[in-house]
Amino acid sequence: MQSYLDHAEKxxxxxxxxxxxxxxGANTTRGIHECVELFNLGFLLDFSSEDSHISRFLSVDAHTLQHSEIHGRWNNHFHLTRMHLMRSHNVAWTYTHSPKLSDYLNAYKxxxxxxxxxxxxxxxxxxxTTTDVQEASTSVSACMEKIDEWSESVYQAWKEHHDTVDLIAKGFLAQLYA
Ligand SMILES: [Zn+2]
Known part of the structure; x- marks a missing residue:
């Protein structure tokens, strides 16, 4: 997927x-392109395994929120809210939750x-960053642990917006469990 090039241009x-x-600031030699490639390869995560799904969601959110300029502006809402739901509301996120959050945000917008x-x-x-996760990935569990640290570091960096996404998260959960 090359759409990040289009977003950057836009x-x-x-x-x-x-x-x-x-x-x-990842320690790449080919800049953002290598950073995106590392992320797309998914480190040691096996995407077909359900055990890796949470790590995948956390890494998608972390990478997107570190690279807002190559995404649409509402992506910040989606990924920070999802991160907040997983990290602060202990929601065991699954692939079925994502389209529901998108729908909720479409109405919110x-x-x-x-x-x-x-x-x-x-x-x-x-x-x-991606290169730290890559370096730390000597085993699947080490990889997952580093992704969790990565997610937490990005989550804390976006602290200023936690109150905003908490309102969205609570509205979403109320609708989800209605
Ligand atoms: Zn990067």
Whole structure:
């Protein structure tokens, strides 16, 4: 999927193909492209195994929130809310939850059209990055543990918006369990 190139262009962002990742600071040599590749390869996670799903959700959220400029702006709402539901409300997320959260947010957007979750400055979006996860992935369990730390570091970096997404999370849960 190359749509991150389109999003960057739409957002007026020039992507650099050398050195560290310009967004998260990952220790890459081919910049954002290598960062996205590492993420897409999924480290040591076996996507077909249900045991890996939570780690996959956590890593998708962490990566997206570290690279907001290559996604649509409402993606911040989706991924921070999902992260918040998993980390602060202990929701055991599954693939069936994601479209329900999307539907909830589609309705939410109509009432909050001007709401923007402004990302933390580049370089301040969590101290752990794709290359750290890659390096730490000497076993599946070590990989999952590092992804959890990565997620927590990004989650804390977005602290300013926790109250906003908590309201969304509570509304979503009320609807889910209605
Ligand atoms: Zn990156």
């Amino acid at each position: 957002n007026g962002i020039t992507l650099f193909s050398e050195g560290k990742c310009q967004f998260c 109509l009432k909050h059209a001007n709401e923007v979750l402004v990302p933390p400055p580049v370089g301040e979006r969590g101290g752990i």
